[in-house]
Amino acid sequence: xxxxxxxxxxxIVAKAALAAGCDFFAGYPITPSSEIAQYMSKEMPKMxxxxxxxxxxxxxxGACIGASLAGRKPxxxxxxxxxxxxxxxxxxxxxxxxxxxxxxxxxxxPSTGMPTKPAQAxxxxxxxxxxxxxxxxxxxxxxxxxxxxxxxxxxxxxxxYWNPVILLLDEVLGKAHMDVEIPEPGSYEVxxxxxxxxxxxxxxxxxxxENPPRIDFFHGYPIHIDSLEHDAHGWPxxxxxxxxxxxxxxxxxxxxxxxxxxxxxxxFMDDAEVMVFSFGISARGALAAVKTAREQGIKAGLFQALxxxxxxxxxxxxxFKKTKKVLTVEMNMGQMKYEVERIAPCDxxxxxxxxxxxxxxxxxxxxxxxxxxxx
Amino acid sequence: MRDxxxxxxxxTFPTPxxxxxxxxxxxxxxxxxxxxxxxxxxxxxxxxxxxxxGRMPTYFNTNTLHTTHGRALTFxxxxxxxxxxxxxxxxxxxxxATAIGGNHLIHAARRNIGIKxxxxxxxxxxxxxxxxxPLTPPKFFTETTPYGNIEPHFNIRKLLTxxxxxxxxxxxxxxxxxxxxxxxxxxxxxxxxxVEVMSNCHVNLGRRNxxxxxxxxxxxxxxxxxxxxxxxxxxxxxxxPKYPLGIFVQDTERLEYxxxxxxxxxxxxxxxGAKGEK
Amino acid sequence: MEKEETKANQxxxxxxxxxxxxxxxxxxxxxxxxxxxxxxxVEVCPTGTLQLYDxxxxxxxxxxxIDAQEYCIGCKMCELQCPDxxxxxxxxxxxxxxxx
Numbered sequence: 001x002x003x004x005x006x007x008x009x010x011x012i013v014a015k016a017a018l019a020a021g022c023d024f025f026a027g028y029p030i031t032p033s034s035e036i037a038q039y040m041s042k043e044m045p046k047m048x049x050x051x052x053x054x055x056x057x058x059x060x061x062g063a064c065i066g067a068s069l070a071g072r073k074p075x076x077x078x079x080x081x082x083x084x085x086x087x088x089x090x091x092x093x094x095x096x097x098x099x100x101x102x103x104x105x106x107x108x109x110p111s112t113g114m115p116t117k118p119a120q121a122x123x124x125x126x127x128x129x130x131x132x133x134x135x136x137x138x139x140x141x142x143x144x145x146x147x148x149x150x151x152x153x154x155x156x157x158x159x160x161y162w163n164p165v166i167l168l169l170d171e172v173l174g175k176a177h178m179d180v181e182i183p184e185p186g187s188y189e190v191x192x193x194x195x196x197x198x199x200x201x202x203x204x205x206x207x208x209x210e211n212p213p214r215i216d217f218f219h220g221y222p223i224h225i226d227s228l229e230h231d232a233h234g235w236p237x238x239x240x241x242x243x244x245x246x247x248x249x250x251x252x253x254x255x256x257x258x259x260x261x262x263x264x265x266x267x268f269m270d271d272a273e274v275m276v277f278s279f280g281i282s283a284r285g286a287l288a289a290v291k292t293a294r295e296q297g298i299k300a301g302l303f304q305a306l307x308x309x310x311x312x313x314x315x316x317x318x319x320f321k322k323t324k325k326v327l328t329v330e331m332n333m334g335q336m337k338y339e340v341e342r343i344a345p346c347d348x349x350x351x352x353x354x355x356x357x358x359x360x361x362x363x364x365x366x367x368x369x370x371x372x373x374x375x
Numbered sequence: 376m377r378d379x380x381x382x383x384x385x386x387t388f389p390t391p392x393x394x395x396x397x398x399x400x401x402x403x404x405x406x407x408x409x410x411x412x413x414x415x416x417x418x419x420x421x422x423x424x425x426x427x428x429g430r431m432p433t434y435f436n437t438n439t440l441h442t443t444h445g446r447a448l449t450f451x452x453x454x455x456x457x458x459x460x461x462x463x464x465x466x467x468x469x470x471x472a473t474a475i476g477g478n479h480l481i482h483a484a485r486r487n488i489g490i491k492x493x494x495x496x497x498x499x500x501x502x503x504x505x506x507x508x509p510l511t512p513p514k515f516f517t518e519t520t521p522y523g524n525i526e527p528h529f530n531i532r533k534l535l536t537x538x539x540x541x542x543x544x545x546x547x548x549x550x551x552x553x554x555x556x557x558x559x560x561x562x563x564x565x566x567x568x569x570v571e572v573m574s575n576c577h578v579n580l581g582r583r584n585x586x587x588x589x590x591x592x593x594x595x596x597x598x599x600x601x602x603x604x605x606x607x608x609x610x611x612x613x614x615x616p617k618y619p620l621g622i623f624v625q626d627t628e629r630l631e632y633x634x635x636x637x638x639x640x641x642x643x644x645x646x647x648g649a650k651g652e653k
Numbered sequence: 654m655e656k657e658e659t660k661a662n663q664x665x666x667x668x669x670x671x672x673x674x675x676x677x678x679x680x681x682x683x684x685x686x687x688x689x690x691x692x693x694x695v696e697v698c699p700t701g702t703l704q705l706y707d708x709x710x711x712x713x714x715x716x717x718x719i720d721a722q723e724y725c726i727g728c729k730m731c732e733l734q735c736p737d738x739x740x741x742x743x744x745x746x747x748x749x750x751x752x753x
Contacts, residue, residue, distance in 0.1 A: 024457060045644030050456050050636070055482040059449040062442070066422075066453025069440065070461075074453070092443050217438040218458060222416050224384075224433060226441040235387055235433065236441075376744070383738065388687060390737060394713050395691030399736020551733045588657035590696050 003182045009147055009173040010035035010077075012180055013103055014043070016151035017075045020190055022101070023049040024072040026063035028056055028082060031115040032171045033105040036077040057082035061089040061102065068098045069225060071216045073155060073192070077103035080122055081112065083129070090164050091130035096225045097204070097212065097250065099158035101151075103167045105174035108358045117358030118171035120280055120331040126166045127309045133247065135254040137161065137261060138309040140168040142283040144180035147173065149188065150306060156191040157261060161253055162212050168308065170331070172281045172360055205232035208248060209256030254310060263306040264315055268294055272301025274374050275319060277340055278329040279305045281360050286329050289366035298374050311339050320348050327373050329353045329366055349373075378410035379403065382419075384436040391430055395589025397548035397574030401495060402431055404551050405464070408559040409437075419462045422451045424471040427501045427576075431466050445476030448483045451490045459633035462562060465492045469510040470500045473529050477509070480569075484540035487566040488632035493558065494531060494569055497576035505579030512616075516583040531571045532623050541626040542568030545618065547596050548575065557622060566631045573600060573618060654715055658705050661695045669701030669724055679727035680743050681719050687739035690715030694731035694740055700724040703731060703740075 007015070014036045017025075025044060027037040037053065044051040050067070054060040057078050064074035078086060083104045093100050106122045108114030122129075126138040137157050141150040151167060158165040203215050203223050217223065228236040229243050237243070254261065268290055269275065278286040283304040293300040303319060305312055320326070326348055328337040337352045344350055353361065353369045383406055392398045409419065419437035423429045425444035432439035442450045447465045455463045472480050472494050483490060499517060500506040506519040507526070514523045535543045542564040546554040554572065561568035575581065577592035586592040599618055606619035630639075654662075681702070690713050695703045702724045708716035717740070719725075729742045 024453070026453065042644075045636075045641045046648035048637075048641055048645075052452070052456060052636075054449065054452070055478055058446060059452070059479055059482075062446045062449025063453035063456070066440075066450035066455075067457040068453075069450075070420075070454045070457035072453075072457045088443055089446070217420055217454070218417060218461065220417050222437045222439070224439045224441070226433070227443055228441060236430075377741075385738075388738070389689075392736065394689035394715075394737075395693055396736055399738070400734065403733075403736070403738065588655060589691050589693060590657050590661055593693070593696075 002184045002187070005180055005182060006177050007180050008035055008175065008177050009144070009169060010105065010175070011039055012144065012147045013077070013151050013167070013169070014039040015182060016148040017101070017155065018043060018047070019185060020073070020152040020155035021192055022073050022075045022155065024064065024067040024074040025051045025076065026054050026060040026067070026074065027076050028054055028060050028078065030079045030082045032107055032174045033077040033079050033103060035174070036103060057085040058089060061086045061093075061100070064100045065089060065093050065096070065098050068100050069216050071218065073099075073159070075101045075103065077105065079105050079107050079115070080109045083122060083125065087129040090136075091132060091134060092227050093164040094130070094134040094136070094250065095227050095229070097162040097215065098164070099162055099214070100164045101154045101158050101167060102164060103169065105169045105171060107171050108356065114358045116171065118281055118331060118360055119356055119358065120170055120282065121335070121356060122168065123308060123330070123332065123335040126168060133251075135163060135251050136166065136309050137163060137254065137307070138166040138168055139306060140279045140308045141173070141306060142280050142304060144178040146306065148180065148182065152188050152190065153263070156189060159191045159214065160211055161257070161261070162214065163254065168280065170281045201234075202232045203234055204230070204246065204249070206249065209252045211253065211257070258310055258314070261307055261310060262312045262315070264312045265304040265306060267302040267304070269301035269303060269319065269323070271299055272323050273299040274301070274325045274327060274370055275323045276300060276302045276327045276329055276366065276370065277305070277316070277336075278302065279308060279336070282329045282331055285361040285363050286366050288363035289370060292363060292367050293370050298370060300370050300374065308336070313343050316340070317343055320344055325349045325351070325373060327351045327353060327369060329361060329369070331360065332356050379406040382406040382409045382416060382436050384434050387433050390434060392427060393578045395575070395577060396427070397497065397572070398427055398431060398495065400548045400551055401493065401554070401572055401574065402434055404555040405493065405558055406435070407555045408562055411555070411559055412562060414462060419464065420451070420454050421464045421466060422447045422454070423466040424468070424476060425502070426468040426471050428466050428468040428471065428495045445471050445474070446479065447471070448476060448479040448490065448492070452483065452488055455488055455490055456633055456636070459489070459637065463490050465490055467492060467494055468501070469494065469496045469498060470508040473509045473531070481534070481538040484535050484538035484567050484569070486632045487539070487541055487629055489565055490567055491561050492567070492569045494571045495574050496531065496571050497574040497580065498528075499576045499580040501576045501579045505583065511580070515580065517580065531569070532619070535569055536624055540569055540624060541566040541629050542622070543624040544569070544622040545571040545573065545620050547573040547600050547620065549593055549597050560622065564625065565627065565634070566629060654705060654707055658692050658715060661692050662704055665695050665698060665701035665704060667701070668699065669721060672700045672724055674723040675700070675726045677727060679725040680746060681722060681725055682741045682744045683717065683719065684739045685716065687737045688716055689713045689737055689739075690717060691736070692717070693734045693736070697730040697734045699728060699730065700726055
């Protein structure tokens with residue numbers, strides 16, 4: 001039986017993670033994500049799962065990657081400053097191809113910024129935070145049920161694609177209590193490759209675009225995992241051809257499976273003349289605004305991105321064939337608007353509604369912007 | 376065929392270290408300790424950070440992990456917590472463990488998690504070309520202290536004793552048999568253990584301090600080190616430039632972290648859960 | 654060769670001069686591929702069996718050679734001190750016996 005409850009966003013994430021089989025949590029307290037660690041510290045020992053509070057965020061993600069290599073499903077949760085510290089290990093997880101889920105409950109920045117106020121300012125950090133070219137998956141739910149489903153999906157994608165997955169939330173989504181439906185176990189997919197074995201040392205060898213099997217230790221075949229660029233065995237190698245091959249394998253496992261990874265929602269988009277592009281907490285205000293606009297006879301629609309990275313480029317391009325006005329609503333000084341501008345054809349009018357002062361957009365504000373833009 | 380060769384990955388040889396580097400001797404002594412304990416290679420994980428010492432896991436035919444700079448202990452913590460029955464060995468250089476990874480070192484010691492750390496102290500950042508490290512002796516010349524080092528160096532023995540580590544030892548690469556014995560004892564120890572190994576970097580430290588050859592540098596290490604018993608007889612002034620050797624701390628009383636978590640916290644939590652406490 | 658290495662060679666010869674050939678037949682095995690010519694084995698050998706020489710084939714310029722096999726007493730000091738797994742004492746023989 002599914003249950004309807006009133007829960008805090010952070011608690012929904014923690015519950016969903018446990019439901020997805022998360023059995024290792026390493027974290028460091030930071031507002032506004034601490035509730036996830038608190039809930040885990042209480043619930044995980046009951047289930048014989050592992051919780052540890054590490055000495056900093058770098059250590060937290062390090063421990064998660066270690067646990068993942070030892071066959072666990074790890075989670076860590078943080079906010080902006082901690083996410084900055086973690087970036088080195090995000091790269092490590094990409095390079096070693098280790099599944100790990102990182103929750104970033106975004107708060108006002110830069111630096112210590114506004115710990116108790118929401119922002120959507122780590123969108124680009126989620127993509128390009130760590131150095132070097134790398135593939136990344138970032139998800140960003142907006143409504144209470146999505147928080148549950150996207151958390152489960154984050155674990156599934158991490159396991160499927162052997163890559164770190166970043167689950168973005170913001171201070172409002174993390175801290176606010178909301179009405180949520182916790183689905184029955186078994187009604188959602190949980191991906192976990194339990195029966196796998198390592199047969200030879202070619203642990204990274206596979207066809208381009210193929211989903212790799214999970215690599216971890218203790219399968220009777222001693223393997224080497226390296227943070228250096230490596231060949232199919234995992235041994236360090238700087239040979240140009242090998243590097244090319246391995247880089248392509250890492251990138252294409254994501255880019256050849258975009259249909260599986262990219263998820264978005266469209267509201268009133270079929271005949272929309274003004275498209276509102278938004279995500280997270282901003283999408284909540286935008287949806288209400290779009291509904292009111294429709295009541296007032298303005299043909300507005302909402303494109304809500306659930307997968308932020310890789311960017312839902314093809315879906316948006318399809319929409320731009322008919323809809324010629326796009327309004328990007330986001331709580332920062334302009335980050336995802338560049339992605340929209342980059343792919344929108346010249347004949348599409350682009351407008352933005354941006355703010356990073358810690359106040360989420362009210363439906364009335366978005367409605368005013370839609371009206372102004374629709375004229 | 377030697378027993379320890381089961382733990383060596385010859386296919387990745389030769390090693391990348393300079394001629395005469397102590398890292399090779401440490402590699403051999405760790406493999407010999409594995410062999411004496413007759414461990415299954417799959418029951419061992421060797422984790423290392425960055426630097427010359429960071430390349431060592433590649434040459435062990437066990438589960439091996441080469442990680443980021445200074446963070447080897449954090450990865451090892453994750454592995455040890457996930458699989459407490461495995462032997463988790465961390466190999467770290469002096470810059471790796473005490474500069475960038477200093478925080479992780481003292482916290483692993485405080486936690487007493489069953490990780491076996493081999494801290495290779497060559498007093499220099501070797502792989503990056505010879506910059507000063509927190510363990511470079513005072514007055515030594517390096518690339519970044521061209522007029523002599525003015526910073527005092529960490530005393531690993533005192534640092535870790537203060538951090539409540541339960542096994543602290545120091546050995547040198549000159550005494551392979553003793554080194555192997557100490558490493559073996561640290562592997563048998565339940566909690567967190569650190570074996571500091573005095574090693575020679577004649578190429579990057581020695582060259583700038585009139586000890587260009589490995590033969591001269593190993594002699595220098597022999598001169599500045601002595602057994603703990605002899606060291607205690609010296610006056611404080613005489614003690615200052617010397618390094619005592621041996622096992623300094625061996626506390627078997629304190630419980631190990633994973634033991635505490637799985638055998639003490641988990642049952643308590645489960646009891647609370649059964650009672651329906653929230 | 655550098656002056657330290659020449660000195661190590663001379664010291665080895667001096668040590669050898671004080672010894673007599675070993676009555677036991679010990680076999681030394683060199684692995685030229687791994688040897689970097691650091692000279693640590695020459696330094697630790699108590700009977701001066703080993704010598705360094707300039708070797709253009711070695712990328713580090715010097716290599717070790719077995720100069721007086723008959724002086725080897727099989728103490729394995731060189732094998733233990735070698736950082737590169739390039740010298741073994743009675744390797745094949747002990748393999749047959751089951752290895753130690």
